[in-house]
Amino acid sequence: MPRENNFSLTIGETSIKSGATTVQTTFKCNEIGCSKKYNCYAKLKSHKVTHTNDKPFTCNVPGCNKRFKRSGELIKHQLDHLN
Ligand SMILES: [Zn+2]
């Protein structure tokens, strides 16, 4: 069985359940401040697009995902969630 580890991007972590037939590979985003994990490489790849633009600060409130150029703008925005 060939190993399928020849991705150009880093695979964050690979967990193999011993004794079980299921092999679960977790693709973890390696951006600073981001802890998103996906069980599918394509999903991680499409998520990574959000880091490649010029708005690196993403609101982590579920369902929001707004992005900002500066951390100050993000903090200001996140205060709105508290109201
Ligand atoms: Zn990410």
Ligand SMILES: [Zn+2]
């Ligand atoms: Zn938000």
